[in-house]
Amino acid sequence: MKIVAFLTAAALVTGVAGFAAAQTTTTAPAPAPAKKSDKKMASKSAAGTVKSATADSIVVAGKEKGKDAEWTFGVDSKTSVKKGGKAIAAGDLKAGDNVSVRYMDHDGKAMAQAISVREAKPAEKK
Numbered sequence: 237m238k239i240v241a242f243l244t245a246a247a248l249v250t251g252v253a254g255f256a257a258a259q260t261t262t263t264a265p266a267p268a269p270a271k272k273s274d275k276k277m278a279s280k281s282a283a284g285t286v287k288s289a290t291a292d293s294i295v296v297a298g299k300e301k302g303k304d305a306e307w308t309f310g311v312d313s314k315t316s317v318k319k320g321g322k323a324i325a326a327g328d329l330k331a332g333d334n335v336s337v338r339y340m341d342h343d344g345k346a347m348a349q350a351i352s353v354r355e356a357k358p359a360e361k362k
Contacts, residue, residue, distance in 0.1 A: 282296060
């Protein structure tokens with residue numbers, strides 16, 4: 237009987253010691269959260285004629301790879317809009333203005349970074 241009690245006590249001590257050891261073991265630190273790519277997204281550019289403009293978007297018609305194209309660009313408070321070297325609001329752009337747009341694709345939408353109204357070329361005299 238003493239042997240059975242001794243073995244039972246030994247098993248209990250071994251189990252408790254194993255449980256305690258499991259509680260004190262260290263685990264590897266959690267991996268760092270996934271970062272978005274450190275690469276900056278490349279700016280793109282387009283040039284053409286304003287079809288319409290509002291405070292939050294601009295539609296430009298132009299050429300892309302030799303074919304007619306139309307782009308809609310989002311405009312926000314970070315978008316720089318200039319005409320004749322002076323800052324203006326996107327809503328002040330007029331249909332027919334000749335513009336150059338620098339933009340980036342952001343969540344599937346083209347967001348304008350800078351819009352510059354280009355001077356119309358003077359008509360050639362005949």
